[in-house]
Amino acid sequence: MIKETLYIKAERNVKITKDKVLISDIGKVYCTDSGILSQVKALQILDIEKAEQKSQYVISILKIIEVVNQIFPQVTVVNLGETDVIVEIVKPKNIGRAEKIWYFIKVGFVCCICFFGTAFTIMAFHNDIGITSVFDNLYFLITGKEAMGITSLEVFYSLGLSAGIVVFYNHIGKKRITNDPTPIEVEMRIYEEDVDTAIVESNNREGNSIDVD
Amino acid sequence: MWISLFLLAIIGISSGAVVSGGVFTVLISVGLVPRFAGRTRTAKEVLKYENFVVAGTIFGGVLSIFQFKILFGFLFASVFGFFSGIFVGCLALSIAEMLDTIPVFSRRVKFKNLKLAINAVAIGKAVGSLVYFIKDYK
Numbered sequence: 001m002i003k004e005t006l007y008i009k010a011e012r013n014v015k016i017t018k019d020k021v022l023i024s025d026i027g028k029v030y031c032t033d034s035g036i037l038s039q040v041k042a043l044q045i046l047d048i049e050k051a052e053q054k055s056q057y058v059i060s061i062l063k064i065i066e067v068v069n070q071i072f073p074q075v076t077v078v079n080l081g082e083t084d085v086i087v088e089i090v091k092p093k094n095i096g097r098a099e100k101i102w103y104f105i106k107v108g109f110v111c112c113i114c115f116f117g118t119a120f121t122i123m124a125f126h127n128d129i130g131i132t133s134v135f136d137n138l139y140f141l142i143t144g145k146e147a148m149g150i151t152s153l154e155v156f157y158s159l160g161l162s163a164g165i166v167v168f169y170n171h172i173g174k175k176r177i178t179n180d181p182t183p184i185e186v187e188m189r190i191y192e193e194d195v196d197t198a199i200v201e202s203n204n205r206e207g208n209s210i211d212v213d
Numbered sequence: 214m215w216i217s218l219f220l221l222a223i224i225g226i227s228s229g230a231v232v233s234g235g236v237f238t239v240l241i242s243v244g245l246v247p248r249f250a251g252r253t254r255t256a257k258e259v260l261k262y263e264n265f266v267v268a269g270t271i272f273g274g275v276l277s278i279f280q281f282k283i284l285f286g287f288l289f290a291s292v293f294g295f296f297s298g299i300f301v302g303c304l305a306l307s308i309a310e311m312l313d314t315i316p317v318f319s320r321r322v323k324f325k326n327l328k329l330a331i332n333a334v335a336i337g338k339a340v341g342s343l344v345y346f347i348k349d350y351k
Contacts, residue, residue, distance in 0.1 A: 117300020
């Protein structure tokens with residue numbers, strides 16, 4: 001019997017809507033023998049109805065290798081992806097009116113925090129540095145006259161402030177200036193990765209992850 | 214006279230750009246907005262949140278530089294206070310967290326009950342800011 005090699009590229013975080021978790025849900029699988037490949041893909045890792053009810057499970061790659069080798073002892077499994085997979089159970093629910101409104105409220109709430117919070121932050125910063133006296137002083141140094149009311153310095157400062165933040169965040173409305181992800185999008189991914197790592201670590205520490213014995 | 218106007222314009226634009234960049238690098242690096250989006254599970258609205266960050270900054274900046282009087286009344290002031298309070302509260306804790314204050318402390322004194330510690334921080338913050346404002350009010 002020829003020894004086949006099966007390659008798995010496990011994902012870090014997968015969302016499952018069904019009751020059964022198959023190997024094909026965990027990540028990408030490849031094998032030169034297409035017969036083994038299709039059978040392995042259909043192998044079941046976890047039956048949610050029988051398992052302890054949780055909203056997320058952490059499955060070790062060793063468990064997957066064990067499941068594969070029980071059926072195909074001649075197959076060598078090579079994992080090229082993550083060593084622990086977080087399986088999140090997403091109950092398929094029809095999104096009704098109430099959910100939509102609730103979603104809208106949540107988005108509106110966060111929008112308000114972003115708007116007023118940053119407004120407050122920049123005002124606090126201006127207050128901290130005493131921006132009016134800085135401007136008055138600067139205006140006097142440059143023009144030799146006392147600043148009366150609003151000067152051009154303040155107008156251009158505001159323009160610069162707006163331009164700086166638009167360039168920093170890399171988009172005006174929905175229109176992007178360059179194709180790079182915006183800073184908050186980058187932070188969002190980092191945050192998600194941190195959360196996933198924390199979930200895996202705490203599950204491993206408490207021995208809750210699905211692993212070989 | 215034109216030269217000084219030109220100079221003022223250059224200084225104004227460049228200082229404005231650098232200030233907005235600087236202030237918002239802090240906000241970005243503590244990862245406040247992603248946390249809000251993650252907590253409410255609305256990660257796909259991140260662009261919308263950014264737009265409001267931009268709008269809020271411009272609004273606040275213009276308001277505090279030109280000292281415009283916007284007479285929107287008590288309700289607007291309450292809304293402003295409420296949401297900026299949430300923001301600043303989260304900001305302060307995020308900075309503390311970025312410096313690993315709570316983990317370091319809990320490890321040093323072998324204190325395991327993180328939930329209690331966080332609730333204590335929240336209550337402490339509320340009491341502290343109330344004490345501060347009441348003292349000023351007299």
